[in-house]
Amino acid sequence: MPNNKFLLYRLANYYKLKKEYFKSIKIYQKIIRIYGENDQDLFLYASNLDKVGKWKEAKILFLDLLKKSPNDTYAMNYVSYKLALKNQDLDLALSLIKQALIVDPENGFFLDTLGWVEFKRKNYNKAVFFLEKSVSILPKSSEVLDHLGDCYLMLNRKNEAIFEWKKAIKYETSVNIIKNIQDKIKKNE
Numbered sequence: 001m002p003n004n005k006f007l008l009y010r011l012a013n014y015y016k017l018k019k020e021y022f023k024s025i026k027i028y029q030k031i032i033r034i035y036g037e038n039d040q041d042l043f044l045y046a047s048n049l050d051k052v053g054k055w056k057e058a059k060i061l062f063l064d065l066l067k068k069s070p071n072d073t074y075a076m077n078y079v080s081y082k083l084a085l086k087n088q089d090l091d092l093a094l095s096l097i098k099q100a101l102i103v104d105p106e107n108g109f110f111l112d113t114l115g116w117v118e119f120k121r122k123n124y125n126k127a128v129f130f131l132e133k134s135v136s137i138l139p140k141s142s143e144v145l146d147h148l149g150d151c152y153l154m155l156n157r158k159n160e161a162i163f164e165w166k167k168a169i170k171y172e173t174s175v176n177i178i179k180n181i182q183d184k185i186k187k188n189e
Helices: 005-017 021-035 039-051 055-068 073-086 090-103 108-120 124-137 142-154 158-171 175-188
Strands: none
Touching: 005 021, 005 039, 021 039, 039 055, 039 073, 055 073, 073 090, 073 108, 090 108, 108 124, 108 142, 124 142, 142 158, 142 175, 158 175
């Protein structure tokens, strides 16, 4: 394995794109060991740990990163969204994503996260507001469209939910996610 930082980054990114996260993790460990810690390396290392099911370890690294860099909006968003997905510590999730949106109020991904946190908190009207705003910024994001459809369903707006899910399918590339969305459509038509 090379010791050139540029080549190590390229190799780590290659493995990440191929979903070979354990190999990517080893390279980020080497980068950190040789060149020391920096925020970007820690973020990439922690996100890869999360992808191999080591969320507890990743969360510790992300929270440490946020202590050192309290304005790292991408780390705030990552942790907030992950907590929402896991339905854990939703107060922290809400606090983090609101902080990120103070810095970058028109970020469609951050708005999606806030919408999803509110969805998990069962505040469906608030969730729809933020998800609709996110869709206006990211109209081809299958994930945001899927989230909006889920939220409409919770408000008994089935036709709108199905409409959003059908749009989501047009932009989704994962066969598994497409199947999940198609199942929701069939169940609610």
